[in-house]
Amino acid sequence: MMEAKEACGVFGVYAPARSVAHLVFDGLYALQHRGQESAGMAVSDGDAITVMKDMGLVTTVFDERKLSGLRGHLAIGHTRYSTAGSSDWVHAQPAYRGVGRAGFGLAHNGNLTNTAALVERAGMLPGLVSSDSDLVAELLAQTYPPEGVTDLLPAEEDLEQALRSVLPALEGAFSLVLMDADRIIGVRDPNGFRPLCLGRLDATDRLEQGWVLASESPALDVIGATFIRELEPGEMVVIDAKEVRSERVFPEERVDPKLCVLEFVYFARPDTRLYGTEVHGARRRMGQLLATQAPVTADLVMGVPESGVPAAEGYAVASSIPYGQGLVKNRYIGRTFIAPTQAERANGVRRKLNPLRENIRGKRLVVVDDSIVRGTTTRAMVTMLREAGAAEVHLRISSPPFRWPCFYGIDTPDRNELLAADRTIGEIAEFLDVDSLEYLTLCHLIEAIDAPGAGFCDACLTGSYPVPVPVALVERAALSGVGRGLEG
Numbered sequence: 469m470m471e472a473k474e475a476c477g478v479f480g481v482y483a484p485a486r487s488v489a490h491l492v493f494d495g496l497y498a499l500q501h502r503g504q505e506s507a508g509m510a511v512s513d514g515d516a517i518t519v520m521k522d523m524g525l526v527t528t529v530f531d532e533r534k535l536s537g538l539r540g541h542l543a544i545g546h547t548r549y550s551t552a553g554s555s556d557w558v559h560a561q562p563a564y565r566g567v568g569r570a571g572f573g574l575a576h577n578g579n580l581t582n583t584a585a586l587v588e589r590a591g592m593l594p595g596l597v598s599s600d601s602d603l604v605a606e607l608l609a610q611t612y613p614p615e616g617v618t619d620l621l622p623a624e625e626d627l628e629q630a631l632r633s634v635l636p637a638l639e640g641a642f643s644l645v646l647m648d649a650d651r652i653i654g655v656r657d658p659n660g661f662r663p664l665c666l667g668r669l670d671a672t673d674r675l676e677q678g679w680v681l682a683s684e685s686p687a688l689d690v691i692g693a694t695f696i697r698e699l700e701p702g703e704m705v706v707i708d709a710k711e712v713r714s715e716r717v718f719p720e721e722r723v724d725p726k727l728c729v730l731e732f733v734y735f736a737r738p739d740t741r742l743y744g745t746e747v748h749g750a751r752r753r754m755g756q757l758l759a760t761q762a763p764v765t766a767d768l769v770m771g772v773p774e775s776g777v778p779a780a781e782g783y784a785v786a787s788s789i790p791y792g793q794g795l796v797k798n799r800y801i802g803r804t805f806i807a808p809t810q811a812e813r814a815n816g817v818r819r820k821l822n823p824l825r826e827n828i829r830g831k832r833l834v835v836v837d838d839s840i841v842r843g844t845t846t847r848a849m850v851t852m853l854r855e856a857g858a859a860e861v862h863l864r865i866s867s868p869p870f871r872w873p874c875f876y877g878i879d880t881p882d883r884n885e886l887l888a889a890d891r892t893i894g895e896i897a898e899f900l901d902v903d904s905l906e907y908l909t910l911c912h913l914i915e916a917i918d919a920p921g922a923g924f925c926d927a928c929l930t931g932s933y934p935v936p937v938p939v940a941l942v943e944r945a946a947l948s949g950v951g952r953g954l955e956g
């Protein structure tokens with residue numbers, strides 16, 4: 469059970485004559501798994517930009533009355549997961565700057581690694597910067613609109629020019645969706661840590677063609693858009709009334725594809741396509757390779773709902789051990805139900821999962837899960853299975869051990885809270901009270917994803933960070949946790 473948290477979903481649509489607010493609502497609803505703390509959207513009718521955002525799920529923040537009042541031809545949206553200590557309205561996105569036609573909105577998924585330098589560049593007081601998104605918006609606002617331009621004098625390409633000026637200064641992970649009065653813009657950082665894709669709404673008898681940007685492809689499917697392609701790392705795509713144009717805005721030497729490998733393991737929806745691969749199929753193959761790599765004699769293969777299930781199916785097929793359900797998940801528990809203390813976290817497992825005793829009793833179980841972070845919830849689950857009568861519990865994890873914190877947009881616990889940080893597999897097995905424990909190797913994980921030649925970030929598994937992380941940030945992560953600062 470992945471206890472690290474996603475950090476945001478972004479969405480944008482350019483679709484004259486359609487209800488863009490409803491389209492954003494549906495898109496964000498499809499991206500709800502990426503962040504459940506706040507939701508928001510900004511809509512332009514060509515004269516003014518209206519921003520609406522609040523704490524809560526997409527369905528809590530928006531209703532039919534609000535959506536009907538948000539009229540325009542383009543819009544962007546955001547759904548957010550915050551980090552500890554930064555859970556309030558001021559961090560909800562989109563960020564907005566400017567006035568009238570000279571305004572712009574910004575939605576961000578990721579985490580910048582050079583915020584100190586950027587805060588200095590912006591001339592802001594560090595304590596007054598509420599988030600990475602706010603910082604980038606401020607940097608853009610200082611460049612856009614240029615001095616002397618008012619809302620009565622629309623400047624055709626100012627937001628693009630501001631981005632060309634500001635983007636090369638950003639380091640770390642950032643998939644951005646921006647808008648001004650007349651266009652939406654998608655940007656992916658030169659490593660492409662977080663996903664971002666482009667889709668098209670086909671023209672009908674009544675409606676002209678529209679365009680969509682989204683963190684994950686199911687957000688296109690839900691509004692009837694056709695998946696066109698993933699944005700390339702380092703690419704900026706501008707969509708307006710004239711065209712869809714693509715531009716490279718980072719020096720070529722910085723472009724080095726490093727998509728987060730854990731998007732395939734856990735973060736992305738199973739029906740999402742990344743690197744041309746549907747995530748669900750990759751997860752099944754992870755289970756198949758895990759069965760080859762770590763076989764065991766057992767009576768039943770079961771997955772930990774829900775993200776462990778596809779790998780469990782794959783394990784069962786490859787091992788010829790029957791697949792069955794051993795745990796039922798309370799579907800009304802949010803995906804990020806994380807209690808603040810270890811004890812409460814363990815109790816939280818009972819709220820979330822309940823064993824199917826007749827399926828489990830007397831059986832030697834292969835229990836397949838996607839990951840172990842702190843291990844507290846996994847240990848509580850193993851106890852639950854043993855109390856339900858399991859004869860043996862063999863735990864198989866469809867990813868390598870999570871040993872290092874993430875600095876690229878995923879909120880992870882302190883390194884000293886990561887179960888595998890400095891423990892051997894035997895010590896972890898003992899802590900979890902399982903009869904055997906095996907993790908999928910990194911080689912097998914990459915083989916399962918089946919995207920030859922593709923580049924991945926695997927820093928939280930290997931400690932090899934593709935973009936340098938400031939020493940101060942690393943020290944803070946080791947001592948008191950990461951993700952307490954600026955994120956989107």
Ligand code: SF4
Nearest residue numbers: 728874876925927928
């Ligand atoms: S450090 Fe881990 S979670 Fe973060 S981007 Fe890299 S692979 Fe993903």
